[in-house]
Amino acid sequence: MKRISVLGGIPEAALIKDLPVETKNLKVNLKWEESQNSGAPITKYTVYQRIVNDGNTSHEWAKVQDITSVSVREVAVDLKIGRDYEFVVTASNKCGESKKQDEKMKRISVLGEKCCLFQARYIQISNLILVLFFKRCVLYSKLKDLKHIGCMLKLVQAVEPIEQPSSAAEQADNFTYEIPGGEDYMPLRPSRRSWEISREHVEVIKVIGKGAFSDVAKATLRNIRDNQEIITVAAKMLKANSPDSDRKDLLSELELMKKLKPHPHVIKLVACVTESDPLLVLIEYVPHGDLLGYLRKSRGLNDTYFKDPDSKPQTTLSADQLMKFAWQVADGMCYLSSKKVIHRDLAARNVLVGEGEKCKVTDFGMARDVHQDDIYTKKSRGRLPVKWTAYEALLYGVYTTQSDVWSYGILLYEILTVGGTPYPDIKPRQIAERLQKGYRMPKPRHVDEKLYQVMLKCWEEEPNDRPTFQNLRKTMKEMERKHQMYVNLRQYDGRLYANVHAGDGTE
Secondary structure, eight states: OOOOOOSSOOOOOBOEESOOSEESOSEEEEEEOOOOOTTSOOOEEEEEEEEEETTEEOSOOEEEEEEOSTTOOEEEEEOOTTOEEEEEEEEEETTEEOOOOGGGOEEEEEOSHHHHHHHHHHHHHHHHHHHHHHHHHHHHHHHTTOSOHHHHHHHHHHHSOOOOOSSHHHHHHHOOOOOOSSSOOOOSBTTTTBOBOOGGGEEEEEEEEEOSSEEEEEEEEEOGGGSOOEEEEEEEEEOTTOOHHHHHHHHHHHHHHHHOOOBTTBOOEEEEEOSSSSOEEEEEOOTTOBHHHHHHHTTTOOOSSBOSOSSOOOSSOOHHHHHHHHHHHHHHHHHHHHTTEEOSOOSGGGEEEOGGGOEEEOOOTTOEEOTTTSOEEOOSOOOOBGGGSOHHHHHHOEEOHHHHHHHHHHHHHHHHTTSOOSSTTSOGGGHHHHHHTTOOOOOOTTBOHHHHHHHHHHTOSSGGGSOOHHHHHHHHHHHHHTHHHHBOGGGOOGGGGOOOOSSOSBO
């Protein structure tokens, strides 16, 4: 590998000064101090803003203005009544743009007429309540003069309000949630927003899969919410004598899965056991095992990850099935990328095949949630799935969603070769050097040139030149509809892709 010497570095974000916490004005002058240039002159300042609701950042950063005249460190920004804003000013030099540092962000609340409107509305509602109460008292006094008590009772009931729960909390506690057997898994105790369950409800049946960092077992959940319902799940658990880093990764995977809403092509969290050891992450159970094993078993080879899945694949898979797998994974990754999740280990072994041959992206142990900068720099010296890792991640340890696009191209090769091993004749330690020299895997002879070009675009050296997952989802859907044009399995020669290995190409 080549070493690159860099003079200077990326500067720090600028420090905003003299910004009030609250204002009634609809325009504010945003001022900042000169940023530390880290050895290279500042060439530009960029002002960003986002809206903050109830203290939570619910909007993406929006660029307000680029300031190329770096001696000018002030800009006027328009505001709207009743909104809370957060601002940050980044600095750029020849090495790049600074990060949006938390400690450099400033907030301001805009007061004004909405507060008065709220107070007026509150007074109106109060007056209405008083009027209704007075009318009820008058009516009740008239009822006392009626001779027939039956008539009086009926009239009182006519004006008596319907009893409501006293608070939203009481409504939530009275709500009961049935665990669905299909797609929409949710916390088992939604009123408490908790995924945690007691270990006594979990029965581990047998280990069905062994990965590099964790084991997967088939298990059942019993007596949830004091009934006799039994749910089959998959339990992810740490290997014996695993290091603390593996536990940290599994907990990180759990926290990330808690934030994801149900999606048909992403594995779903069911529950967890974290308050005592062993740590268990319980996910939906899929009968067909992992995609890599499913592909290989369809042509008589062994699955090196899952043992004896409940359902075996057909003896041969069709071009339609292969293209459907490719689209489903692109769809799942499109959702994850929209949630700012970088997977970092996308491969056929980390995709599970559920009912109806529905592919679901799984194994977020290496994934990172990067809402702030859309980029992740790897600093530890952990194991890497080298044959699936993007060019910039191998050489510089930098990951983005576009790094996952590179991995998707490798996964596409695995699918179209029906479980073939990427770079079959190249050792993992040689991959980086070969990629630097421009090597890319050749086109399988049974794959159309247009489909191969999609793979090559995923392996562009420059991340921004690769397609997005949104583009890939659309492209693969169109190709799935015309699968016969792009995959000719009559020309497929399984002997060319029989060089399968038990390992995952890590180093």
